[in-house]
Amino acid sequence: MAGTWNSADKFNREASQWDENPQRRAVALGVAQAIIEAVNPGKTMRALEFGCGTGLVSLEIAQFVKTLSAIDTSPEMLAVLEEKISRSGITNIETSCTNLSASSETTLKEKRFELIYSSMTLHHIDDTAAFLNRLADLLSPGGIVALADLDLEDGLFHDDPLEKVHHGFDRAELAALLNGAGLLVTSFETIYTFNKTNRAGITAAYPVFLVTATKNQPVTQE
Numbered sequence: 001m002a003g004t005w006n007s008a009d010k011f012n013r014e015a016s017q018w019d020e021n022p023q024r025r026a027v028a029l030g031v032a033q034a035i036i037e038a039v040n041p042g043k044t045m046r047a048l049e050f051g052c053g054t055g056l057v058s059l060e061i062a063q064f065v066k067t068l069s070a071i072d073t074s075p076e077m078l079a080v081l082e083e084k085i086s087r088s089g090i091t092n093i094e095t096s097c098t099n100l101s102a103s104s105e106t107t108l109k110e111k112r113f114e115l116i117y118s119s120m121t122l123h124h125i126d127d128t129a130a131f132l133n134r135l136a137d138l139l140s141p142g143g144i145v146a147l148a149d150l151d152l153e154d155g156l157f158h159d160d161p162l163e164k165v166h167h168g169f170d171r172a173e174l175a176a177l178l179n180g181a182g183l184l185v186t187s188f189e190t191i192y193t194f195n196k197t198n199r200a201g202i203t204a205a206y207p208v209f210l211v212t213a214t215k216n217q218p219v220t221q222e
């Protein structure tokens with residue numbers, strides 16, 4: 001993981017303008033549609049989004065699931081989402097300021113989910129392997145993870161070179177990490193491409209994948 005810092009401060013500062021960026025809205029919509037197509041979420045599902053931000057993805061998904069836990073480490077991003085929830089009348093989203101990658105985090109300890117998803121958040125999490133194990137623990141048997149993030153990139157996607165992020169993911173390596181966490185990869189597809197002028201001033205294409213994986217059902221003995 002490159003860079004020296006990752007903190008909620010950046011997202012707190014950006015929260016009030018977050019939704020004004022059309023590419024952010026477009027990728028979130030693309031991710032939500034791809035999750036709905038790949039997972040076919042149902043009204044019995046308890047869903048979790050980590051790194052929900054202002055809820056651009058979860059506000060699209062909520063109507064298809066029973067309950068939705070939307071967690072983030074930035075109180076300001078969550079405040080924007082909470083405002084949108086109260087205006088929309090949606091009643092099945094519960095928000096929480098939670099850092100799922102912190103080993104001391106126990107808020108969700110007793111909870112289990114049939115669906116866990118994220119958009120553009122995995123690259124902010126330091127130890128991918130440990131984090132995927134954590135997700136696997138939170139999944140109920142047969143549960144699904146759906147993760148959207150950048151393919152391996154040139155390291156110029158983020159504007160601040162010191163921001164501590166993964167420069168996207170190699171698909172084969174991420175599939176192996178999911179496998180190592182006991183999750184069976186069921187699909188890997190390109191669902192969006194950012195066309196972005198990077199910090200070198202070059203307009204480049206940055207594809208975004210969605211990977212889905214399931215936690216095996218325990219084998220039942222007759």
Ligand SMILES: C[S@@+](CC[C@H](N)C(=O)[O-])C[C@H]1O[C@@H](n2cnc3c(N)ncnc32)[C@H](O)[C@@H]1O
Nearest residue numbers: 011051052053072073074099100101119121124
């Ligand atoms: C690039 S933004 C994406 C936000 C949202 N998913 C979207 O598509 O608009 C990444 C989000 O992940 C949150 N985040 C970063 N690290 C996190 C962690 N360890 N646990 C939960 N959220 C985290 C940030 O606060 C931020 O809101």
